[in-house]
Amino acid sequence: MEGTIRNKDIFRVMEEWAPTHLAYDWDNVGLQVGSYNNPVKKVMVTLDVLDSVVDEAVQNNVDLIIAHHPLLFKPLGQINLDSSKGRLIRKLLQHNISVYASHTNLDAADGGVNDILCDLLDIRDTDILLTSFTENLIKISVFVPHSHKETVRNALSESGAGHIGDYSHCTFQSNGQGTFMPLEGTDPYIGKQNELEVVDEVKIETIIPENKLKNAIDSMVEAHPYEEAAYDLFPLENPGKSYGIGRIGTLPEKVTLKSLSEQVKEKLDIPGLRVTGDLTKKVSKIAVLGGSGEKYIQKAKRLGADVYITGDMSFHTAQDAWEMGLSVIDPGHHVEKVMKQATRDYLNDNIDEKDVEVIISQSNTEPFQFI
Known part of the structure; x- marks a missing residue:
């Protein structure tokens, strides 16, 4: 890129990786707050846009926040400056910080969230779990x-x-x-x-x-x-x-469910996780869906998965999976944080680093603590 780089230039680069037409129709991706035409000198990548993240952006003189989870996921009936969302939007506007979201389109994209998770867990020969486009x-x-x-x-x-x-x-x-x-x-x-x-x-x-x-x-x-x-x-x-969310593939060799669970914990850098099934059972075919994937246990089982790795598994759905012989590893929704480093690397490879600095948010947006 030559000349002044603006938000729309960064958006175009992101959409070459994760085109917006790959997003689900219920999703809200793209520009959330700000302007297409603002010049950009510093970009910060985050999983979520919370108050601590915006404060970090202000302290670091960030011009543009690229997030995985949309700031404006549901339509706002009003911008109430007494509410947490309203105060957040006001702070962004006061400091001229734009926000852009790449969500289910980044889940479905080649090299996106689900492929990153598979690479980290050494799940090979992958196919799409759920075709969406x-x-x-x-x-x-x-x-x-x-x-x-x-x-x-x-x-x-x-x-x-x-x-x-x-x-x-x-x-x-x-x-x-x-x-x-x-x-x-x-x-x-x-x-x-x-x-x-x-x-x-x-x-x-x-x-x-x-x-x-x-x-x-x-x-x-x-x-x-x-x-x-x-x-x-x-x-x-x-x-x-075809594109879609989730992946299903195989491990290089069979391992016990317990060993796989420990690998997930280590590779995804999490303090704990939940598992269903016989921990001594050998497994090899693994389905993965970053975020909330409990709706697709039947699909994972139908495609022959021994284990389904996904977040936000509820009690009764976990029981259903258990009954049908599908083991579940729930590492939490927050493992989608793997997109931060990958997005930084991608932007650095595709924009002029001399003109734009890309940093990763250090704010912790995981709401749960393990005691």
């Missing part, structure tokens, strides 16, 4: 003179088209002839006004997720030499990439 694919065909085929092909590929699995720049090209007649008022790249022109052209075909289509077309048109680029769009029935 599948990309719609569009086939785009563009007709271009031979002189610009590589330029246009690269413009499409670099804007997100032509990616299939682990391959990029996937296109098909066929030769043909295009005809056109430039009319009055045109300034044709090839040909003369009021004369029919026949040009040897290449048809470049590729696919692109629908959410990246506009950017790809803009890039293609900019790279195309003609005043009016000719292209076709075809919606496809082929399913695109």
Whole structure:
């Protein structure tokens, strides 16, 4: 990035990792408080936006807070400055601190919260536990003179088209002839006004997720030499990439439930956790869902999980899992704090560190204590 970096620039970088369309419709992600256009010199990453976190941001001259949990999760009927939420919003505005949330979109994203948890726990060969979004694919065909085929092909590929699995720049090209007649008022790249022109052209075909289509077309048109680029769009029935919350995978080798529980406690840096099931039983297939995942015990069991690691497990749901033979490890909701270091690393890799400093909040937002 060059020049003054503003909030919207940081938001764009975050949304390249965790696009907002991956968020559930009941969620509230993106800008919470502040302005898209405020300049940014210091960013602080946190799990939650509490009073102690905002005080820390003020003390550290932070311009932007990036949080996992939305500050404004439920609609506010009023901003009552006598309430804790109202006082918090006033403090943010008084100190010109903006707040941005990346929540269920960061849960679902590649390399997001659930993938981080799996990496820390050495859970491998993972699949999505609960699919929440599948990309719609569009086939785009563009007709271009031979002189610009590589330029246009690269413009499409670099804007997100032509990616299939682990391959990029996937296109098909066929030769043909295009005809056109430039009319009055045109300034044709090839040909003369009021004369029919026949040009040897290449048809470049590729696919692109629908959410990246506009950017790809803009890039293609900019790279195309003609005043009016000719292209076709075809919606496809082929399913695109799927995204979702939670992961299910396997450990490198079987371990006892007790050993796995101790690893969770150590790797996620927590003082205690709750476990259901036979602690001596050997387990290998593990489902993980950061945050509150008790609604999905049936899904975890159906996919063959021996153990389900998730937070906020209630008494009767834990009993149900126990009865169906699914062990549960509840390390608490707060283990989503793993997103703090990962987000800092990601931002440092994708923005100019000389211009923007990214720090991690040191405030403890875990409400529970173990005695």
